[in-house]
Amino acid sequence: MTKGIRPLVAGNWKMNGTGASLGELRSIGHGFMSGLDTETDALLCVPATLLWRAHEILSSTPVRCGGQDCHARPSGAHTGDISAEMLKDAGASHVIVGHSERRADHGETDAQVQLKAEAAWLGGLTAIICVGETQAERDAGRTLDVLSRQVAGSVPPGATRKNTVVAYEPVWAIGTGLTPTARDVAQAHAHIRAELGKKMNAEAATTRILYGGSVKPSNAVELMSVDNVDGALVGGASLKASDFLGIAEAYRSL
Numbered sequence: 001m002t003k004g005i006r007p008l009v010a011g012n013w014k015m016n017g018t019g020a021s022l023g024e025l026r027s028i029g030h031g032f033m034s035g036l037d038t039e040t041d042a043l044l045c046v047p048a049t050l051l052w053r054a055h056e057i058l059s060s061t062p063v064r065c066g067g068q069d070c071h072a073r074p075s076g077a078h079t080g081d082i083s084a085e086m087l088k089d090a091g092a093s094h095v096i097v098g099h100s101e102r103r104a105d106h107g108e109t110d111a112q113v114q115l116k117a118e119a120a121w122l123g124g125l126t127a128i129i130c131v132g133e134t135q136a137e138r139d140a141g142r143t144l145d146v147l148s149r150q151v152a153g154s155v156p157p158g159a160t161r162k163n164t165v166v167a168y169e170p171v172w173a174i175g176t177g178l179t180p181t182a183r184d185v186a187q188a189h190a191h192i193r194a195e196l197g198k199k200m201n202a203e204a205a206t207t208r209i210l211y212g213g214s215v216k217p218s219n220a221v222e223l224m225s226v227d228n229v230d231g232a233l234v235g236g237a238s239l240k241a242s243d244f245l246g247i248a249e250a251y252r253s254l
């Protein structure tokens with residue numbers, strides 16, 4: 001946690017979910033409505049096909065909706081892509097950019113991620129910019145170098161604490177059940193904040209830095225209590241209302 005920063009617990013449903021999954025989403029909304037957790041902001045980044053319906057369900061709750069990627073251009077001949085403006089129109093407040101799965105599956109570079117973050121801002125969305133090292137980079141002792149390069153290359157000039165959230169997601173921890181030690185997380189997050197300082201000056205001190213990678217109710221308290229961890233980006237555990245609410249609940253005990 002960082003003093004003065006209200007935590008954000010964000011779910012990323014990835015390529016999971018159909019209309020049949022909206023019951024879980026409804027339960028998450030109810031959980032936050034019933035004051036289960038008033039200490040955190042909550043967000044669910046659902047597939048674009050569900051965004052409109054998710055927004056309708058969640059609009060009467062404190063839980064907001066987001067997209068999982070946007071194109072760098074506001075519109076045009078880009079078959080199969082989706083713009084920030086479209087996500088906003090469908091009810092999104094945030095969009096994830098530069099997730100390692102997009103970097104790996106679609107060859108997205110830091111420069112492209114930066115353009116997508118700028119497109120998100122132009123479309124009226126907050127960009128959640130993902131960074132994180134692979135197992136090979138970690139084994140080579142290059143974690144901090146990779147984070148420096150990714151923050152420098154992916155976070156656009158003009159980033160503010162309102163238009164930008166950074167998510168540290170070690171690639172080797174995503175969906176594996178493995179997590180870094182609290183000490184490693186603290187080091188990575190402190191490093192990211194220092195790198196953000198080079199771009200954002202004093203504003204970096206109050207910009208949210210989320211941790212993502214195998215966050216579950218059972219490890220949320222330990223991970224969320226680490227210095228400079230201002231919330232979580234949750235994949236698998238965000239698909240089940242009880243798990244997602246259990247993670248958000250971790251902040252009550254901190």
Ligand SMILES: O=C[C@H](O)COP(=O)(O)O
Nearest residue numbers: 012174175213214235236
């Ligand atoms: O965006 C979320 C992350 O990739 C984490 O996924 P996970 O919680 O399933 O490990």
